[in-house]
Amino acid sequence: MLRVAILGxxxxxxxxxxxxxxxxxxxxxxxxxxxxxxxxxxxxEAAHWIQSEPLxxxxxxxxxxxxxxxxxxxLAFSGLDASVAGEVEADWARRGYAVVSNARNYRMDPTxxxxxxxxxxxxxxLIDRQDWRGADGQPSGGFIVTNPNxxxxxxxxxxxxxxxAFGVEAxxxxxxxxxxxxxxxxxxxxxxxxxxxxxxxxxxxKLTTETRKLLGTLGSTGEVVEAEAVVSAQCxxxxxxxxxxxxxxxxxxxxxSAADVADALRSWESPxxxxxxxxxxxxxxxxxxxxxAPQPRTHVHLGGGMTVTVGRIQDCPVxxxxxxxxxxxxxxxxxxxxxxxxxxxxxxxxxxRRADAA
Numbered sequence: 001m002l003r004v005a006i007l008g009x010x011x012x013x014x015x016x017x018x019x020x021x022x023x024x025x026x027x028x029x030x031x032x033x034x035x036x037x038x039x040x041x042x043x044x045e046a047a048h049w050i051q052s053e054p055l056x057x058x059x060x061x062x063x064x065x066x067x068x069x070x071x072x073x074x075l076a077f078s079g080l081d082a083s084v085a086g087e088v089e090a091d092w093a094r095r096g097y098a099v100v101s102n103a104r105n106y107r108m109d110p111t112x113x114x115x116x117x118x119x120x121x122x123x124x125x126l127i128d129r130q131d132w133r134g135a136d137g138q139p140s141g142g143f144i145v146t147n148p149n150x151x152x153x154x155x156x157x158x159x160x161x162x163x164x165a166f167g168v169e170a171x172x173x174x175x176x177x178x179x180x181x182x183x184x185x186x187x188x189x190x191x192x193x194x195x196x197x198x199x200x201x202x203x204x205x206k207l208t209t210e211t212r213k214l215l216g217t218l219g220s221t222g223e224v225v226e227a228e229a230v231v232s233a234q235c236x237x238x239x240x241x242x243x244x245x246x247x248x249x250x251x252x253x254x255x256x257s258a259a260d261v262a263d264a265l266r267s268w269e270s271p272x273x274x275x276x277x278x279x280x281x282x283x284x285x286x287x288x289x290x291x292x293a294p295q296p297r298t299h300v301h302l303g304g305g306m307t308v309t310v311g312r313i314q315d316c317p318v319x320x321x322x323x324x325x326x327x328x329x330x331x332x333x334x335x336x337x338x339x340x341x342x343x344x345x346x347x348x349x350x351x352x353r354r355a356d357a358a
Contacts, residue, residue, distance in 0.1 A: 005031035010047040013079030016335035031071035039066040093132040093142035149206040150333025161268035167253035197237040207233035243296030251319040277343040281306040294326035305331030
């Protein structure tokens with residue numbers, strides 16, 4: 001078992017890490033890290049538990065540590081807010097930890113993998129370009145790996161098979177994003193109930209930039225050569241608990257029909273198949289013919305929240321083809337995606353180095 005710390009453990013994403021890692025066959029939680037106001041308290045007292053499953057008693061008894069903690073751990077999952085994640089994650093990397101982050105701070109760093117294992121597992125090689133050094137000036141062995149923004153994940157999972165089969169030239173996406181994406185306490189009830197908020201700060205830029213990096217390839221000198229696809233995004237907060245839905249129109253090389261696109265999506269095979277990664281769903285991309293699907297209430301929890309569902313594939317008179325995508329924003333788009341990243345790192349022999357060096 002690899003020993004793990006969770007940074008930002010009391011927040012919504014941190015709690016999802018705790019829930020998903022309970023009973024995990026590879027990872028054991030040994031340290032819960034949060035702000036100084038929570039440090040020193042048992043986790044059950046420090047965290048306002050909002051998950052759908054009861055808190056594990058062993059985890060509830062763990063005493064929360066401050067951000068300068070130095071646990072005997074092989075890696076750290078970060079659910080920190082972006083306002084503090086940059087400095088804290090860098091400090092942990094300098095001290096030799098593998099940091100698997102959900103925060104945005106290092107996603108576009110040219111030396112940091114922005115990773116969806118089914119999409120760009122080869123980008124793990126960027127780790128070798130990182131140079132985190134400890135207080136003694138020597139390489140620490142630590143590194144940072146990130147997962148994308150919660151709205152980017154669903155879009156890119158749907159675009160990847162199409163980019164491989166045809167080539168993506170341009171995409172327009174309108175998101176309908178769940179309230180849980182705003183964390184806790186999140187959007188005020190009087191702003192959310194019976195309403196749609198057509199603005200989520202920074203979200204549209206993330207969809208544009210992260211998509212190009214994720215669909216990019218590794219160049220001859222090891223850098224990411226971003227895809228040339230043009231992405232335009234409009235993001236909305238809607239009164240749904242979990243599940244980001246996206247209406248996508250896409251222009252593909254060769255102008256394939258909606259039937260061609262549906263065939264490409266259905267025939268796509270995950271490169272993770274057969275690798276035995278515990279969080280990898282048996283069906284990472286589900287295509288449905290139901291004209292009323294996908295819907296958050298009936299589809300968002302498929303594959304334990306790790307399956308992305310695509311439906312309503314149609315010809316589009318503007319860009320060529322259009323469809324609807326649904327993904328679980330706090331599982332596939334946050335903690336679950338980060339855990340899958342760590343499982344892939346373990347399978348590639350990238351974890352356990354700190355413990356080995358000690």
